[in-house]
Amino acid sequence: MLRRWPNGNMWIDTERIKTHVDVHVRLLDVPLMLIRKYEGQAKDGLLFPVPSNQKINEYLKEVATLCGIDKAVTSHMARHTFATTVTLANGVPIETVSKMLGHTNIRTTQIYARIIDQKINTDMEMLAQKLNNKMNQVGTTI
Incomplete structure (x- = not known):
């Protein structure tokens, strides 16, 4: 899931399949551009159509x-x-x-x-x- 912080930074919040640990990763510019490029093309709530x-x-x-x-x-x-x-x-x-x-x-x-x-x-x-x-x-x- 994508989340925007109050300061405008975008984060990915997810759970690792292998360990079931919650993971929060701040998106830098290049990954954010890639996510926007493929927005709406992925299935099942995924970020990329892979x-x-x-x-x-x-x-x-x-x-x-x-x-x-x-x-x-x-x-x-x-x-x-x-x-x-x-x-x-x-x-x-x-x-x-x-x-x-x-x-x-x-x-x-x-x-x-x-x-x-x-x-x-x-x-x-x-x-x-x-x-x-x-x-x-x-x-x-x-």
Whole structure:
């Protein structure tokens, strides 16, 4: 179900089929444009006119081929990519990612959404800058 917050932001409210956990995800501009594009074309209260997970995977394979990606691309891989590259690598806290994925235990998210090397490097760079700033404040040099 789509819901508009008082500030104008749109959200998807749904229940994960696998875990029966309520999930609330704020829509960013691109997903919102896609939902509006296909509005009214889906059946049974769904947001998109996609008949099955198998069909989604077929479409993903087509897109991968068109983009020159020589890998098996699936909806499950898309979920992993969202968790790692889109959210965690861009600073979204793991607790938030866990909620958006509908996980009941954050440990699942830690396994599922592997921290990528880029994220580790960025976090360590941020830590190094903070430590260097602290050392400069007290006038310590190494």
